[in-house]
Amino acid sequence: MQARCSKCSRPIALADVIESSGGRLSHLDCARSQGLSPEERALLFTYCSDHLAAQCSSCNVGFRMMELAVDPLGDQTNPCPRCHKDLTQNLRAHLFSCVALPSEIQHRTQEVRDAALILVKQSQQALDKAELQFREAEAHLFERQQALRAAMVKRADHHK
DSSP states (O other), X not given: OOOBOTTTOOBOOTTSOEEEETTEEEESSGGGTTSOXXXXXXXXXXXXXXXXXXXXXXXXXXEOGGXXXXXXXXXXXXXXXXXXXXXXXXXXXXXXXXXXXXXXXXXXXXXXXXXXXXXXXXXXHHHHHHHHHHHHHHHHHHHHHHHHHHHHHHHHHHTX
């Protein structure tokens, strides 16, 4: 089993941006599940607006944040202006390694991402454990049903 979004019911991937409320995980934005969080976007605009923040591997061209736009009809938030390849993961990688970010901010950003990964992994493990327990209970029920049927057949044969 895989952890699913409590809003859209789609599986939650490790790269998805999530939120947790009342013990239930959901995508921050179901339409753009791997998009930048508001905090990541703010940090990129604050600290990285004056230099290249994403490199398109297809075009071999670097872009500043202001050169990237949202795709209003698609699910990309940071498409390459030339080939339209999604550069969100490139921006996130830049954010985690950019020397322009104060070290404390960079450290806290990575801590937030790590905590989200741990939450998704633990949620997945809990689902896997619940699935295993369900399957074990199901097998136990099947065995008890078989034993009951066998006892009924034996009892019926005994009364003949």
